[in-house]
């Protein structure tokens with residue numbers, strides 16, 4: 544069997560790539576190893592950069608129907624003070640089990656062939672160029688050839704390892720864990736981030752509101768800080784409840800629904816070379832998570848669209864060499880670099896030392912309580928202040 548394009552992985556990156564390829568009339572097969580709808584451990588935060596993609600894909604109303612809006616952000620500092628900031632760009636909270644399926648179904652409606660329970664085990668590589676995939680489908684070995692393959696098999700990607708394109712920067716490997724909780728104390732309609740001394744640098748606990756007293760609660764921490772803590776990922780929830788005032792308020796009487804699920808988050812600071820002859824890598828498989836908050840759905844979907852557009856151009860000239868596919872990097876720079884730049888600033892100026900956030904809250908809290916100041920303005924003012932101090 545030979546197809547024009549195979550996309551491996553139907554998460555945000557792969558489903559978006561398949562959607563835009565199908566929309567351009569290209570024959571595309573979308574493969575995923577799971578039965579759908581499938582769950583994915585995540586904070587479920589859907590940030591502003593993907594809202595326009597959902598609109599363009601015709602799924603915005605459906606996404607809104609299943610997600611919970613938030614009116615801003617609560618930043619909890621390590622010294623247990625906090626600040627509430629309004630933002631029109633605060634993330635929606637949309638359960639991955641539902642939202643990912645909405646996007647994958649949209650790709651299917653557009654004309655992509657979506658095959659579930661197909662585990663890809665390796666890329667077919669002939670004379671240095673990717674030519675398809677082999678795997679296991681319904682217990683049987685399977686082989687499908689293709690002109691080009693989009694590798695979007697997530698943060699444990701074996702295919703980007705096979706290509707030598709998995710860029711493991713030990714400073715940028717994070718771990719995350721998520722649990723859905725009921726009866727969370729002092730819930731707000733804000734997307735809440737709680738920093739504390741042991742998660743530094745960068746890490747935090749989050750509470751993202753779902754409905755009433757229900758929320759998505761999680762931990763985000765660097766591999767190094769987790770090792771230093773001597774705890775397992777799931778222990779961080781109890782530690783936060785028992786050792787911090789804000790954590791105690793949230794989780795003291797909260798009930799865990801189901802189980803806490805952990806996962807790996809490979810991050811980067813800028814787009815890099817996620818292409819090879821006959822293949823493009825998108826999303827977590829290409830370490831595309833930003834390194835300040837660990838968000839990656841938006842970066843994955845933007846990359847999926849860029850991958851599709853690169854393939855559409857390559858197809859016009861019938862050339863899938865690494866040189867032609869290197870146009871992908873230019874597209875990633877255009878769509879993603881601005882996002883990384885903002886998060887890199889946040890990481891550098893607000894999240895490196897525990898005192899950063901203590902000071903930020905101290906400086907801006909009174910103003911934030913007396914008037915509705917947007918998060919974006921406070922962060923911009925804060926970065927300016929820090930730059931002046933350091934110069």
Ligand SMILES: Cc1cc2nc3c(=O)[nH]c(=O)nc-3n(C[C@H](O)[C@H](O)[C@H](O)COP(=O)(O)OP(=O)(O)OC[C@H]3O[C@@H](n4cnc5c(N)ncnc54)[C@H](O)[C@@H]3O)c2cc1C
Nearest residue numbers: 552554555556576585586588663697719806826827839840
């Ligand atoms: C705890 C946690 C919290 C997070 N919170 C947020 C958040 O709030 N907001 C945000 O934007 N991002 C968040 N992220 C990051 C976000 O989850 C990822 O960046 C995003 O899922 C990346 O999408 P993807 O399509 O690249 O990969 P995935 O969503 O992981 O999809 C990969 C797909 O590939 C399939 N697959 C894997 N291997 C194979 C194979 N061999 N053959 C066939 N199919 C295969 C899988 O079944 C899966 O469906 C969080 C991550 C974690 C771990």
